[in-house]
Amino acid sequence: MNLGLAIKIARKAAGFNSKEFAEKSDLSASYLSLVEAGKREPSISAAAGIAKSLGIDISELFSIAEKIEKPANKAERLRNELADLVVLALQAKESDRPKRRAKS
Secondary structure (H helix, E strand, C coil): CCHHHHHHHHHHHHCCCHHHHHHHHCCCHHHHHHHHCCCCCCCHHHHHHHHHHHCCCHHHHHHHHHHCCCCCCHHHHHHHHHHHHHHHHHHHHHHHCCCCCCCC
């Protein structure tokens, strides 16, 4: 599971740059950078705060992380990241659509 990459993907999908996200999550930019790079693992309480800052539930954050496989190289990692961003964007677009009423 790659929680750091999941956080980075969700942050980018939410439209935050690193500095904005650090301010919103009340964590240091250097700490978040280490987490996103996979060099530090956040505690459960930190992960919950990060998820809340992103406007998602912690279970959604872990769900994203479970779907990410550790890529063999940078190009593969970027492809995975792009694919996940597209999925998140489509999900966000779908949730923003007005609900259709059934015809009577």
